[in-house]
Amino acid sequence: MGSIKRISKELSELTESPPDGITVELADESNLYEWKISMEGPERSPYHNGIFHVKLSLPTEYPFKPPTVSFVTKIYHPNITNDDKGSMCLGMLRADEWKPSSKIAAVLEFARQLLAEPMPDDAVEGRIAEQYKNDNGRYEEVAREWTRKYAGASQ
């Protein structure tokens, strides 16, 4: 359980100086391995004004194994599965890409960056990726609508 020290250190760093538009807390104060994150939709993206709840689970082998990131809030995005899991495909989170020296802060910032700039070539939702590439206007429309519907965007 050498990971506890590192996790608590990262957690305190993230709560003290959270990255832009991201707030971090434990889902359950007694469990260090489940994090509750709320992420503001980045400006100039169809997700703007939305608050997205993200679940971050750390394996007990962390930092030797990557954390998993899933969107609790439904979101219309090529890189996030459109099911009840809402799992997110991040290159750096793949087992063979993950480096123990990567920090959660970097993961979260990368995830938020992905909201601003989806990567349709690395998509998990092929249909949305297709639309993102070929009919960007329609994609933005739907994404904005979903943001309003599920992520509580005010307008």
Place this chain on the structure above:
Amino acid sequence: MVRKVESMSASVTASTSLPDNPRPSRGLRRFSLLRSHTQNLSSSLPSGHSYRHSLSSRIPWRFSNSGSISPTHQNPTPPCPESDQPTLSRYTSAPAPGYGFGAELNSQISSTESAASTPSHDVTQTPHAMARLRSSSAAQRPPPRMVERTTTLDSQASTPSPEPGSAQNNVNDPTSAPAEESEATSRSEIKATIRFFPYQDSQQSSRPSLPFVPITRTLPSESCVIRVGRYSERDGIPLPNPTEPSDAPVGFKSKVVSRKHCEFLYVQGQWHIKDVGSSSGTFLNHMRLSQPNMVSRLYTIKDGDIVQLGIDFRGGEEMIFRCVRIRIECNRSWQQQPNEFNKNTESLIKNLGKGETADYSGCRECSICLGSVLRPYQCLFMAACAHVWHYKCISRLLHSPDYPMFQCPNCRAFTDLSAEVDDSNDLEEKRVKETEGQAANDSGEQAEPEEISVSETNRTGETQDQLEELAEDNLVNDVQNLHLQDEPQTDDTRSTASPAPSSTDDLARSATSNIPGWQPTQPLSVPPRQAQLRSETPTSDDNPLTPRNDSGPLAFDGRAGMS
């Protein structure tokens, strides 16, 4: 298609006996995919590929440098192509007869921009897309389209070139010039080095690929080519990792590897790969380079690329039918030379013994626990890339199934933890130096106050300029010592040949004077600095294996002289 593969495996002269199938790559790929699925369902994977076995056979090779050793006395089992003994089939390299490529190389360099940048054909988009698709479960991906150039080049290649040396005029490229920088004397450091590591695809449902001992090659000159092909019994077992620059061919004991499979070339400061007409294909990051029995163009490779030779045959259950997956490590020589990072690490380590006076300003954190590393009284582990962790934190990665291979979690550099310690190959010379240092020690014991200040500069100064200043300072000290005591002979030798020993000695002494009872770590830094200062002597200069780093052995592994 099945018959084709079988015939390949059955006959040794595969490349000539194969029918010329116009588009076999698609079929082969499907075939292999299909096989991988069925394989997955039907059988459990043969898992054992521990490197430990390979070691016993490898270490003796490292000791003997001549290419013509017979390994039979080291390996009780004779090397046999059918054998699936892990030790033997793991790695062998076959000195294949040279075959001309020079004309082709020339024409390619002049006609394409492939050397400098990845070319603008659609093929270049394919590898990236393919790599991504790999993750997103694209089972039926199209085979990469081949450029028309392949065929034109093929015709060029078919004109035999008299000598590989005809490619020599490409050698003087401007890109290698900046690497030379300050150290004009140490030419050997900028020699092109490439390393091959076995790669196991953890993500896909694939079987283990052919295990082999990591292979290192340092080109004696840039026009050299590393030929890769099937190991052949006739040629004997050469060294996997020769200690001197070598372009010895690399052989793999797998029947899916053609005898002339692919080549690695170093052109204009870049490593390239080229399929030389293999029958079962060379794959760069999952993209096949050429049709069967066709020569491909040059493809740029970079650090971390995965090269696969051939495709598993019969499910790859037998070792001899497994494909070879290689993880490339290249362009990393900067890491083995003195640079800001490892010099910083070195000075931090020197600080460890200094107690309260120590300066931890540049202290880094352990990337595993995020706690600060490089404070005294901790067990640390430092990799060859000068990254440091707490031993407790990193031990999990050290004692992995991959041991003795260790991959740095920070920079992904691979290290062979069981590699022989390279404390420079001329022990004789070092011993002489040490006795010299002792002589200087005896004579220089009195002049304390000035010398401590000298050691201050010595601690931080690593560049050559500073060392020269240092040498001057030492000369001043030497002169002062002359007044203090009368030992004309030792002073003579010091002032002419080696002013260094006195300074390193001072260092040690200043440390001990600060902390009584602390065992000085400094003597460790004596050999390389002396080697550096003694480089005026022609013998050490000529020898490419003398470690060239001036920053002490702590910051480096032994590869500095070979890079």
